[in-house]
Amino acid sequence: MTPYLDPRTARRRFTVVTFLFWLPVGLYLPALVLLPTERGFSVAAIAGLFAVYSLTVAALELPTGGLSDVIGRRPVLVAAGVLNLAALVLFAVGTTAWVLTLAMLLLGAGRALSSGPAEAWYVDTVQAHSGWDAELRTGLARAGTASATALAAGTLIGGALPWLLGLGPDPGAWLAEATSGVVLPLSAPGLLGGAVVIAFMGFVLTRLPEPPRPPATLRGVVAGVPATVIGGLRLGARDRLVRRLLLTACATGAALGTIELLMPGRASALTGAPESGAAVFAGLACGGFACTAVGSHLAPFLARVAGDADRAVFAGLGAMATGLLVLTVSVACSGVRALVLLVVGYALVYLALGAAGPNENELLHGRVSGAHRATALSVQSLALQALGAVIGLLAAALPQGPFRWLPGALLLVAGALLWVRRDRGDGVGAAGGGDGSGYRRDRAESPHADAAASTTRAGAGA
The missing domain is CATH 1.20.1250.20 (MFS general substrate transporter like domains)
Structure with a gap:
C-alpha cells in the first residue's frame, strides 16, 4: 500500500x-x-x-x-x-x-x-x-x-x-x-x-x-x-522545449506588464476622471481574475479539443495576443466603441491566460525532475517579471496612443508563433533525470507515448 x-x-x-x-x-x-x-x-x-x-x-x-x-x-x-x-x-x-x-x-x-x-x-x-x-x-x-x-x-x-x-x-x-x-x-x-x-x-x-527526502544539513x-x-x-540552455516555455513566459510578462501599466490611465481617460476611472479599473481587475479562473478551469478541455498541450498553448497564446491587439485598437477609438473593445480585449487576454498556463506548466513538469522543479518554476517566474519590467519602461518612454501597446502585443504574437513548430525530440537524460541533469524525456519519446497521451487526455476531465 x-x-x-x-x-x-x-x-x-x-x-x-x-x-x-x-x-x-x-x-x-x-x-x-x-x-x-x-x-x-x-x-x-x-x-x-x-x-x-x-x-x-x-x-x-x-x-x-x-x-x-x-x-x-x-x-x-x-x-x-x-x-x-x-x-x-x-x-x-x-x-x-x-x-x-x-x-x-x-x-x-x-x-x-x-x-x-x-x-x-x-x-x-x-x-x-x-x-x-x-x-x-x-x-x-x-x-x-x-x-x-x-x-x-x-x-x-x-x-x-x-x-x-x-x-x-x-x-x-x-x-x-x-x-x-x-x-x-x-x-x-x-x-x-x-x-x-x-x-x-x-x-x-x-x-x-511530503514524500521522504534525505535530511538537510x-x-x-x-x-x-x-x-x-x-x-x-541550465534548463533553457540544454532543452529546447524548456527554452520555448521560458521565452513564452517572457512574452506573457511583456503583455501583462503593458496592461498593468497602461490600463488604469486608459480607464481614467475613457471616463474623464481619476475617481470614476479607478472604479472602472477595479471592476475590470475583478472581471479579469474571474476570466482567468474560468480559463484555468477550461484548460484540460482546451487540451482535449486541441489534441495535446502544445496545441493548447498555441491556441491560448494566440487568443491572448488577439485580446491585446483589440486593446491596442481600442486606444484609437472613443466613446462606447472604445469601452466595448476595452472590455472584450481585457476579458479575452485573461481568459486565454488562464487556459494556457496549466498546459504550459504540465509540459514543464514533464521535462524537469523533482530535484530542480521549484527552481524551474522560479526561473519561469523571473522571466515573466523581468520582461514585464523592461516592456513597462519601454512603453512609458513611447508617445501616448496605440504605439505604447504595440511592443507587448508584438512580443506576445512572437511568443505564440514559437509553438507553430512542433519539435519535441530534444530531451536530455533518462526519465527521472538519471544522468543528474535534472531533465526527463518527454512522453513523446517513450515507447508507450501514444498510450500515455491517451491516458492524459482521458483523465483531464476527472
Missing part, C-alpha cells in the same frame, strides 16, 4: 492551499496605494516602495527556488507565511517610511519563497504515487482557478471592507481614535489578510505531507542551493 496521498486528495489540498495563499493578496490590493496615500506619502514615495518589493523578488527568486528543492516544500511555504504575516501587519499599521519599506522587503521575500513550492509539492506527490508520467493538467488547472477566484473575491472584500468601516457621520474616526491613528479603515484588509495567512500556515503544516544547504540554482539556469 502506497504511503503517499492519492492524486485526487493531493489535487484537492493543492487547490485549497493555493486559494489560501492568494486570498490575502486580493484583500490588500485595493489598499496598496490608497493606504500610504492616506498616511501622507507621495506617489513617488509609493513607487519607491514598489521598487523595493520588485527588486527583492528578483534578487531572491532563484535562491529561494533552490532552497525549496534542497530542504523541502513545506518549510519554505511556512517561512513564506511568516514573512507575509509580518509584512501585512507592518503595512497595515506602519506610519513611517522605514516601517513601510521593511514591510515591502518582507512581502517581496515572502513572494519569492512562495514561488513554486506548493506546485512542486503537488507534482512530487502525484508522481510519487502514480509515476513520473502521471496526469497533472487537471490539478494545475484547478489551482489556477482557485488563485484567480481568491484574487477576485479578495479584491471585492478588500475594497468593500474599508467602505463599510467608514460608514457614519465621521467616516473611520472611531477606529482611528480607538487606535491612536495607527489603524485606519484601509488597514482592515491587510489585518484580515494576516488572519488568512495564519490559516494558510496551519493548513501547510497539517495537510501537506546546514553544510548541505549552503552547498546545495547554489548548485541547484545553476542547474535551473
Whole structure:
C-alpha cells in the first residue's frame, strides 16, 4: 500500500492551499496605494516602495527556488507565511517610511519563497504515487482557478471592507481614535489578510505531507542551493522545449506588464476622471481574475479539443495576443466603441491566460525532475517579471496612443508563433533525470507515448 496521498486528495489540498495563499493578496490590493496615500506619502514615495518589493523578488527568486528543492516544500511555504504575516501587519499599521519599506522587503521575500513550492509539492506527490508520467493538467488547472477566484473575491472584500468601516457621520474616526491613528479603515484588509495567512500556515503544516527526502544539513544547504540554482539556469540552455516555455513566459510578462501599466490611465481617460476611472479599473481587475479562473478551469478541455498541450498553448497564446491587439485598437477609438473593445480585449487576454498556463506548466513538469522543479518554476517566474519590467519602461518612454501597446502585443504574437513548430525530440537524460541533469524525456519519446497521451487526455476531465 502506497504511503503517499492519492492524486485526487493531493489535487484537492493543492487547490485549497493555493486559494489560501492568494486570498490575502486580493484583500490588500485595493489598499496598496490608497493606504500610504492616506498616511501622507507621495506617489513617488509609493513607487519607491514598489521598487523595493520588485527588486527583492528578483534578487531572491532563484535562491529561494533552490532552497525549496534542497530542504523541502513545506518549510519554505511556512517561512513564506511568516514573512507575509509580518509584512501585512507592518503595512497595515506602519506610519513611517522605514516601517513601510521593511514591510515591502518582507512581502517581496515572502513572494519569492512562495514561488513554486506548493506546485512542486503537488507534482512530487502525484508522481510519487502514480509515476513520473502521471496526469497533472487537471490539478494545475484547478489551482489556477482557485488563485484567480481568491484574487477576485479578495479584491471585492478588500475594497468593500474599508467602505463599510467608514460608514457614519465621521467616516473611520472611531477606529482611528480607538487606535491612536495607527489603524485606519484601509488597514482592515491587510489585518484580515494576516488572519488568512495564519490559516494558510496551519493548513501547510497539517495537510501537506511530503514524500521522504534525505535530511538537510546546514553544510548541505549552503552547498546545495547554489548548485541547484545553476542547474535551473541550465534548463533553457540544454532543452529546447524548456527554452520555448521560458521565452513564452517572457512574452506573457511583456503583455501583462503593458496592461498593468497602461490600463488604469486608459480607464481614467475613457471616463474623464481619476475617481470614476479607478472604479472602472477595479471592476475590470475583478472581471479579469474571474476570466482567468474560468480559463484555468477550461484548460484540460482546451487540451482535449486541441489534441495535446502544445496545441493548447498555441491556441491560448494566440487568443491572448488577439485580446491585446483589440486593446491596442481600442486606444484609437472613443466613446462606447472604445469601452466595448476595452472590455472584450481585457476579458479575452485573461481568459486565454488562464487556459494556457496549466498546459504550459504540465509540459514543464514533464521535462524537469523533482530535484530542480521549484527552481524551474522560479526561473519561469523571473522571466515573466523581468520582461514585464523592461516592456513597462519601454512603453512609458513611447508617445501616448496605440504605439505604447504595440511592443507587448508584438512580443506576445512572437511568443505564440514559437509553438507553430512542433519539435519535441530534444530531451536530455533518462526519465527521472538519471544522468543528474535534472531533465526527463518527454512522453513523446517513450515507447508507450501514444498510450500515455491517451491516458492524459482521458483523465483531464476527472
